[in-house]
Amino acid sequence: RCRVKVASLCHGALAWALRLLRGRACAKSTHAFVFSQCTHGQADSVLQTFELYADTHPSPCIGPLTGEALDEAVRRLGPSRVLELGMHCGYTSVRVLRLLRPAGRLIAVELDPLAAELGEEVILVAGFKHSQFQVLTSSSAEAIPTLRSFLEINQRVSDGLDLVLMDHDPAQYLPDLLALEREELLCPSGCSVLLIYGNRRARNRGDVLDWIRARPDRYSVKSELQFMTEIFYQNKSTRVDE
Numbered sequence: 001r002c003r004v005k006v007a008s009l010c011h012g013a014l015a016w017a018l019r020l021l022r023g024r025a026c027a028k029s030t031h032a033f034v035f036s037q038c039t040h041g042q043a044d045s046v047l048q049t050f051e052l053y054a055d056t057h058p059s060p061c062i063g064p065l066t067g068e069a070l071d072e073a074v075r076r077l078g079p080s081r082v083l084e085l086g087m088h089c090g091y092t093s094v095r096v097l098r099l100l101r102p103a104g105r106l107i108a109v110e111l112d113p114l115a116a117e118l119g120e121e122v123i124l125v126a127g128f129k130h131s132q133f134q135v136l137t138s139s140s141a142e143a144i145p146t147l148r149s150f151l152e153i154n155q156r157v158s159d160g161l162d163l164v165l166m167d168h169d170p171a172q173y174l175p176d177l178l179a180l181e182r183e184e185l186l187c188p189s190g191c192s193v194l195l196i197y198g199n200r201r202a203r204n205r206g207d208v209l210d211w212i213r214a215r216p217d218r219y220s221v222k223s224e225l226q227f228m229t230e231i232f233y234q235n236k237s238t239r240v241d242e
């Protein structure tokens with residue numbers, strides 16, 4: 001029994017190491033292609049170059065189909081403060097940044113330091129400035145409790161995140177949502193949360209939806225696409241102290 005446990009632990013560690021190595025190689029080659037082939041300073045060219053790369057190589061980027069659904073949500077919501085969990089090489093970040101209003105800000109969290117560094121460079125290559133975005137190199141669970149200082153949230157009810165994108169690890173979607181609510185980072189007057197699933201089979205997708213449906217006072221499911229679920233958070237009980 002003990003041998004089975006040790007073997008399963010070794011197997012898990014090996015799978016994790018392989019995933020990490022594959023992720024790093026993928027980040028390096030995606031970045032190299034985009035950096036050398038796109039027109040610097042043009043966000044649309046950066047996006048097209050990512051898509052060109054993904055036509056012939058495996059890529060974790062959301063791609064144009066999910067990208068268009070994301071664009072529609074960003075245009076409709078006009079968010080001021082956006083949090084992205086799982087930035088990889090910055091495809092989604094560039095997609096969002098190009099649609100934000102001048103006062104809009106993006107905080108992108110990425111666990112892999114190499115992907116975070118390369119992704120940040122891609123965002124700069126697309127023509128965005130550090131005043132418009134911030135990259136945090138850490139796990140979502142570690143980043144969330146530190147976000148308040150980056151958001152400079154004050155007591156006004158309109159403050160907080162008004163759009164959260166989750167494309168990191170589906171097993172973390174619910175714990176991270178709970179942490180964002182616990183830390184009072186979601187804008188009480190309304191925050192949309194986009195849970196991106198892409199091609200990944202997410203065993204826990206039903207659990208997240210069941211949990212949300214059991215909290216109709218604060219959450220509603222806005223739309224359920226094959227690759228993306230949009231939920232809406234609102235806390236009407238928050239007092240507005242003028």
Ligand SMILES: C[S@@+](CC[C@H](N)C(=O)[O-])C[C@H]1O[C@@H](n2cnc3c(N)ncnc32)[C@H](O)[C@@H]1O
Pocket residue numbers: 023060061062063085086087088089090091092093109110111112115138139140141167168169172
């Ligand atoms: C599917 S990719 C994101 C792709 C990105 N949305 C795009 O379109 O370019 C997932 C990324 O999430 C990162 N990641 C995984 N678990 C994470 C966690 N707990 N916190 C932060 N990032 C995480 C991975 O390193 C990977 O780069």
